[in-house]
Amino acid sequence: MLSKKLYDEKHQWYVFGRDPDKPDSIIDTNQFMIVSGDRAILLDPGGIELFSAMLASCLKHVSVDQITDLFASHQDPDIISSLGMWDQVLPKARLHSPWLWEGFIRHFGMEKIEYVPIQDNGGSIKLGDLDLTIIPAHYLHSSGNHHLYDPIGKILFSGDVGASLEAPGSPLFVDNFESHIDKMKYFHQRWMPSENAKMDWINRVRQLDIDMMVPQHGRLFKGNQVTQFLDWFQELEVGIAIKN
Amino acid sequence: MTALAQLTNSQVPVVATIAAANVSGQLYRAGEIAKNLSLAAKNSRAMVMRAGSRAAGLQVISDFFAELASKTILLSQEINLCAIDISNNSVAQWRTHTLIHHLNTSDQKSEQTELHELVNSKLKLSSQHLDKLETQFRSSIKLLESYLEQIEEQIRASNVIAVNFRLEATQTGEFQPMLNHMADNIDQLSREIKEHISESISYMKDLRG
Numbered sequence: 001m002l003s004k005k006l007y008d009e010k011h012q013w014y015v016f017g018r019d020p021d022k023p024d025s026i027i028d029t030n031q032f033m034i035v036s037g038d039r040a041i042l043l044d045p046g047g048i049e050l051f052s053a054m055l056a057s058c059l060k061h062v063s064v065d066q067i068t069d070l071f072a073s074h075q076d077p078d079i080i081s082s083l084g085m086w087d088q089v090l091p092k093a094r095l096h097s098p099w100l101w102e103g104f105i106r107h108f109g110m111e112k113i114e115y116v117p118i119q120d121n122g123g124s125i126k127l128g129d130l131d132l133t134i135i136p137a138h139y140l141h142s143s144g145n146h147h148l149y150d151p152i153g154k155i156l157f158s159g160d161v162g163a164s165l166e167a168p169g170s171p172l173f174v175d176n177f178e179s180h181i182d183k184m185k186y187f188h189q190r191w192m193p194s195e196n197a198k199m200d201w202i203n204r205v206r207q208l209d210i211d212m213m214v215p216q217h218g219r220l221f222k223g224n225q226v227t228q229f230l231d232w233f234q235e236l237e238v239g240i241a242i243k244n
Numbered sequence: 245m246t247a248l249a250q251l252t253n254s255q256v257p258v259v260a261t262i263a264a265a266n267v268s269g270q271l272y273r274a275g276e277i278a279k280n281l282s283l284a285a286k287n288s289r290a291m292v293m294r295a296g297s298r299a300a301g302l303q304v305i306s307d308f309f310a311e312l313a314s315k316t317i318l319l320s321q322e323i324n325l326c327a328i329d330i331s332n333n334s335v336a337q338w339r340t341h342t343l344i345h346h347l348n349t350s351d352q353k354s355e356q357t358e359l360h361e362l363v364n365s366k367l368k369l370s371s372q373h374l375d376k377l378e379t380q381f382r383s384s385i386k387l388l389e390s391y392l393e394q395i396e397e398q399i400r401a402s403n404v405i406a407v408n409f410r411l412e413a414t415q416t417g418e419f420q421p422m423l424n425h426m427a428d429n430i431d432q433l434s435r436e437i438k439e440h441i442s443e444s445i446s447y448m449k450d451l452r453g
Contacts (some may be wrong), residue, residue: 021328048339052261052331059269064262084342085335088258 001053003060004172006212006220007153011036011130015214016057018169023049028168029078030216032157034150035062037128041069042086043148043157044079044216051082055089069094069127070113073159073216074142075101077108084109096125096134100144118146135204137161139197154211161201162229163187164218174219177228183218185236192238202234256453257338260381261331263450267388268327270447274395274440275320281433282313288409288426295419301412302423308405309430312398316437319395323444326388330451333381340374385451392448396441402434 001021007013017030031054032043040062046054058067067090072080075097083105086093091112097105099117106115122134125148133149140161148157164183174180192198213221213229221229237243288306292299344367351363406427413423 021332052265052335053328055261056265056268056328056331059265060272061269064266085261085338088255088338089262 001050001057002172003057006032006214007155009153011128011150011153012061013150013153013155013214014061015172015220016054018172019050019053020169021053022168024168027078028166028217030214030218030220031057032214033058033061033067034127034130034132035066036130038066039068039128040066041071041125041127041132042067043071044073044159045070045082045086047078047081048085051085054082055085064089067093069096069125071095071125071148071157072097072101072105073137073147073157074098074145075104076142079216080105081108083113087111087113098142098144098146101142120144122146135201135208137197137201139192139194140201141191141193149208149210151209154209156205156208156210156213156226158205158213158215160191160216161188161233162213162215162218162221163191164215166218170219172220174221174225177225177232180219181232187217188233188236189238189240193242195238198233198236198238202230206230257334257341259450260453261334261338263447264327264331264334266447267444267451268324268331270440270444271320271323271327274437274444275317275324277433277436277440278313278316278320281430281437282310282317284426284429284433285309285313288423288430291419291422291426295416295423299412299416299419299423301415302409305405305409305412309402312402312434315398316395319391319398323388323391323395326384326391330381330384330388333377333384337374337377337381340370340377344370344374385448388451389448392441392445396438396445399434399438399441402430406431406434 001016001019003014003016005012006015012035014033015030016033017028022028026047026049029046029050031046034041042058070086070093072095087110094114094116096116096118099119102115102117118134120136120138122136124134125132130150130152133151135147135149137145137147137159139145145159147159164180165187166183210226211223213226285306289310292302292306347363347367347370351360354360409427410424413420413427416423
């Protein structure tokens, strides 16, 4: 599994993904880890099939005791079906996830980890000296859905928004926005159901100072590409399964 | 309680999964340091060339460090692959244990003969699968141990060579301070690699169970 440091100042961001040993039939995912002082949080830690590769990747950079928090943007299996395993490995950890999904997510197996329900209007997560802002992203695509913003690193973890479906081993960053559109278009039109939800999220995100936007699938956006994405997404028709 | 039911309570795969991930993590760090060691060895080789005939004895030593670095990088990659195999195997055992636990529970709750037979046949298959996984696990552990022994041996030799490096450096006149500084650097990097190897070896007891 590829492991790369994205940001390295007082705290660090890592991305894990592009796992060559992943079965071809499951969708490729990006997992993220933020390390602040002696604590670390995993963002959308991934599916059960990736668990051993993910654990080994995390332990390249931190000890198992340092992983104190998990964040699951929503309830999908590619986000958090590994929970039953993390529950055995990180018995003192806390899982931050939408309140709406608590009873559902517990089906993945959770006896020891503490569930910290995120309210609909978001909130924050304190990780050492770092305050991470939880940005509501309901109906994008899940009905209870949040993203995570780091105001110091100026990085937005945008879950499924900005996701692209690509061939295995594709580059980590978007190189040319225009040619990247084809890889994102259908995903956003089909998985994202609501025009109102889309505009609510765009309006929130336009107020943030973002250097990097990192989705859970596909390539990551840097600098001006973030604004290019927001402009493109604003114009995009979503919810096409009904309209067509 | 049957032997299979006892297995379901086992925490061994959980501990082994963490241990294998820890070995992989430690060796990744050792491999990263070995890249710096390789660079330090290249620098020392360049310095030895500049020092000319007075540093002829150092040529062999800096070659040794360059070789040590590349062997460490290669071995750490091999170990990493092996540790990932072990980690995957532990997770597979873990999932099989969980399945066996659920099958046993289901069997206890049901009085239907048909379900009882189905559960028993699945239990037998799961048990066979578990045996296979355990055999593979033991063979991977042996391989990992032999890799760790090899890498430990190399690093042990580097301590002796570092002493020789310093002795030879005394013959190089004005180059001596710089070569000593390089020897310190190489020494420090080798020590850091050694610490990560020792840490990896300490996790082996968790893997052996």
